[in-house]
Amino acid sequence: MSLQLVGAATVSPGDTAWVLMSAALVLLMTPALALFYGGMVRAKNVLNMIMMSFLCMGLITVIWVIYGYSLTFGTDVGGGILGGLNYLGLEGTLDAVVGPEGSHIPMLAFSVFQLTFAIITAALLSGAVADRVKFGGWVFFIGLWATFVYFPVAHWAFFFDGGNGGWIADRLHALDFAGGTAVEINSGASALALALVVGRRMGWRREPMRPHSLPLVLLGAGLLWFGWFGFNAGSALASGQLTATVFMNTQVATATAALSWILVEKIRDGKPTTLGVASGAVAGAVAITPACGFVTPMGALLVGAAGGAICSLAVGLKYKFGYDDSLDVVGVHGVGGLVGMISIGLLATVSVNSAGADGLLYGGGAGLLGRQLIASGATLAYALVVTAVLAFIVEKTVGLRTSPENEYAGLDISEHAESAYDFTGSSAGAFAGVGHGGFGHAGGSGTGTLAPPPSTEGNS
């Protein structure tokens, strides 16, 4: 996470190789997210869901090269709020290096690694507005969102420049190893704003909106887990002792949260589910993201257990408050990110990372916890307000919400003129004793009714 801009110097081959490898791992998380989300929506919208993620891989890359990297990691314009324009078009980065003495890596290795973070954070938002957004509106919205929300907040949280960097990282000195603020809380709060502006899906809570393919969800979750090692351990920007701690912490928290989520389900609903184990793994990886470089493996175990359990309950909030955050970006990323940021204030120890600090339980007092809350609260508030404004502007100009007719037909047909699955010609041998896939038909709205979730009935 530490970054000092320095002039051209010898690069560390080992550190450079790991950061480049990590960039590839993190890039894979976006198609992984596309599958994770795609499996959760109805069969008539799976291609649009995947397409929103792939669009981010294209669009955010182009923006990043032209001005995104500069706004995020250019020389601070003052107060740690935004980068300057000194790297427009990646000008001046080709022979520059970043990192501390002895661990220099090429600035372009750092830049492409950070680019993959910008891509997946943007793609995360698509989960909040599944099944109902015009693709053209999404293109405009996500370009604006990266520009006015992601780049500034990533500058706050990721840019170190000897006290002249981003205000969260380099001036407030809140701790966020791999993106609890810029990625997780930022995406969660933005998702809430976006879902509120776009509105609920037609038939939400009245018609069934079951995941159309849980195997896709689980494949996506598994690939996210794999890629997260790059996301977290790559954020060390070096290959050494701390990198291994971060790697282990990522595994421990992800695994523990997968267990704690299905434990809640077993107690509350009676059955542990595959959607639950996948969601728990993601929630655990989210929660450990800011904390992975500051806590011990036993600390990571606590962070994971808390992340999985708390997020499994937080996904019920949307029924209580009536917002259709379709695939639980708020409940998993927003809440999981908060759990991780707060856990640092309690569990961080300088025995793991001398560049960190001691949390409350390690005798460091409440100061760190306070700084964590300020960083989290500021990110949440900024993301919520600015995203709501951007979404409103796009809705009133280009248009975000699709027509009821297109929403009913499904976005795969209406936005892309494609169908994910071909069911015709399959009936002859299809029911040799196994029945039919009643709710899998493209364009069908399924059957049945949605009852209120048991968890929210108890609360309201």
Added chain:
Amino acid sequence: MKLVTAVIKPFKLEDVKNALESLGVEGLTVSEASGHGRQHGHTEVYRGAEYTVDLVPKVRVEILVSDAQADAVLDAVVSAARTGQIGDGKVWVIPVDQVTRVRTGERGEEAL
């Protein structure tokens, strides 16, 4: 002539086909269906949200038979399709005015 219509559990289709074959029934029509009887489907839980799936996958089997065969076919279908569990389905018989074989133009019981 009668039309025997059975709505059964999909995995019982093989048993019903075998039972009909052993009675000498020559033809039948099978289609996918969904519905519910008194059991009213089942519930599924996704991230804590409970869905009641009230239309359950079924298979509909239709058999045209002579008046004399109707009771035997009905009994055969019922005994082949029965598991004793809820959701086994229903079988009913209705009269048929006329039947024609398309290829030959034969009518009535000749066409069965």
